[in-house]
Amino acid sequence: MFIAVHGGAGNLSQKSDKEVRKILRTACQCAQAENDTSPRDVIQHVETAIKVLEDADVFNAGYGSNLTLSQTVECDASIMSARLQDFGAVGSLASVRNPIRVARELLGVNRVPDSLGRIQPMLLVGQGAQDFAQRFPDTIVPPESLITPKARELWLRWTNDGNDEVMQDTVGAIAFGKGDDGLLDGAAGVSSGGLLLKYPGRVGEAAIYGAGCWADMQNGIGILCSISGAGEYIMRAALAKSASEAVSKALQFDEDIHDALEQVFTSFCNNTKRRDPRRPNAGAIIMTSVEKEDDVQVRLWVVFTAASMSIAYKSPGMPKVKSEVLRHPNPTASDPSIYITAITLE
Template sequence: MIFRNILFLFLMFMSSIGVGQQVTPKDKVVLVIHGGAGTILKSKMTPQKEQAYMDALRTSLRAGYDILKAGGSSEKAVEAAIHVMEDSPLFNAGKGAVFTHEGTNELDASIMKGKDGAAGAVAGVTTIKNPITAAIAVMEHSPHVMMMGKGAERFAKEQGIPQVDPSYFYTQERWDALQRILKENSKAVELDHNDKQTVTKPEWKDEKFGTVGCVALDDQGEITAGTSTGGMTNKKFGRVGDSPVIGAGTYANQQVGVSCTGWGEYFIRNVAAYDVAALMQYRSLSVLEASKEVIRKIGEMGGDGGMIVLDKDGNVAMPFNTAGMYRGYITESGEVKVEIYK
């Protein structure tokens, strides 16, 4: 009886720290996605908008899953899943990209294949409809890993990748968010008695990160991870975050794939995506243990965000230290799970 009670308490404790997030290989996860982490509160979400997010996540999962079920590669599944989110104004990627301080949209994306370590990325592009496809083109049709700005756009055009006028990325909600932030920042500056400007509080930080990402596992056992983003609202000076940085926002090897979302500077400084893979390789941690450890370190430094992790056996983890993270997975048998809040 005493043993039963101890066992019960142990199982309750293990459940409370989130072990239940990890799916057993009996019906392994083959594709996992995220649509950004941040201050995502149910109290601020209308039922209609919540349903729109849930539907978009399910559509993304199904798009990638259909590729896998037809015998397609994990690379193609990642591209298909991310395309859905890039084409939706709900997420901070592609169509829904946030605005820079200058009122423009600058997009980043990256992809990495676990099989051979091939990788590609683009940063600061303004006319590429689906940046994840441009990242794939860099990986497959150039000797480089990352291209940026006008050079990346020219390369993408030469590869026949769809281009759009920058106005395509305009959405009223993102524009209003920039104006709100600019107004907040203006309040933070006041004139002192010597007519000098004095900053009275820290500059506003993004409350929600809508970066999107996907990790897929195909029937050949190959893992691919990809990430796409519009960056940070009100970003300045050509800032680039972690999403296009291999090892920081995206990483894959033969054992695991990782895609991150959050305050990019902290994910870069922690080499977050690679750190998960390293902890699994060198300390034999599970996907959940390794990813929670990295998120813990980021939090201790003052950063926030989350990540999705999928290993070769179909085990998944989706840890985050914010109020919410748009996330979901689909298993080999087609079971779908999508969540938003903590």
Template structure:
């Protein structure tokens, strides 16, 4: 028996016109993961391929659709974890690559580390064959202008994070991810995000942090979405695992 679940983030989705393209991306993501699991592939391969589809869609806050930071640059985070081997790989503040989740998988498979960040995460990923992408020549500059305008019109300041979360919640919660169970009973998770819109440059969220935004072991697989700072403080992934070990159902763990 196998299973896969994907998500496109916990935003409020105030833009109703976006629904059809988001739904299409989610369905294509599911198809990518299902095809691997049906063929007897691993849970890890399934979640990574599913999340890559979401990154490539351009309609979600990950990969090609990532929100820019405060200076208009795209810095992305991603993490993967394989419950079978109890190993993880992650990248933070990675730039100019198309699929951060694939870079995270390569950190798991090709290095002795868990997390690579910044310039050298990008260099590592590209050297390993992850497709490069020039975000400066994409539509990110237009997205940046729109976001700055919204904040200016609201007379808000970025340092007042809680105020911004409340005033523009749709800008802060989108993250994509997947969890899967393969036919051998192994679990895996993958999470990818462009992070908070207009975040401070260098900010790393919960998605690449093992035990927070991404986690998997023999009992549970977790891919979190929400305000990363809260997820990090709570250690959501590890907490979910502890509850699962103590007999709570998946629904009870989530609640």
């Protein structure tokens, strides 16, 4: 199985570097261990990886999420499969430690025809999402148990003096793997606590189709994408879908993927700055697979405009998980260059 995870595009301090990389490695390791015993459902492995990140208080997802204006935790999450392009998402969900679990359960419901002939939902928000989550009692927790001392302190600092510290954003995972039918499949997912001091009921890109994650596989080409950053602007750009389609087109016509990604993210930055003069904040991990005869070529792309982006990844040919924090060489420029790198996976 090929898997990659990210801890968000943001401004990770040097003192948090080691802890973040360790948790990202653990997320990959847990997904890989599960794949060794149950290799058929790549969606499950993406869910497993993201649950590890949601359980860690250093990320803005699940436990330790940013607090709303009302000092509560409300989370968004989504997950998507590549071969069938099934999608499940929840928004503004409270009292659930692992929102990605509920999103995945909704994806499962979406796959089953309704007995009354209704179109099954792929997104539930607020009370509707909460009612659906009640079907899975093991996911429900007291709302106050999701609030960490660090999240409370950050809320108080921003409320009192507008401190400009930036907390890590949406976490996510992407994975390719072969099932017992020998066919390659993939999945992508995201999870987020959303903006600090957001209005209760606000839904961000992590729950929106085409914005927070994307997965597609056709004509021997697979594309998986997981996004992080400024949700309102990412939703306007349908950034996960836009970036994935640009990469897919480049692969089909043997064009430069680096150039394709630079064009998409340059357009995102330019359109964002028309509305907001501050530095545009977005990042993505994108995994591509190209099937050629009996071989599959897999590559991981990382692109971001923020000061840093933390990632980890593992492939069958690697002896262990690799994790790193990528840092923008010029993080304070008013017209930010776009950091893009590619990693070949074997």
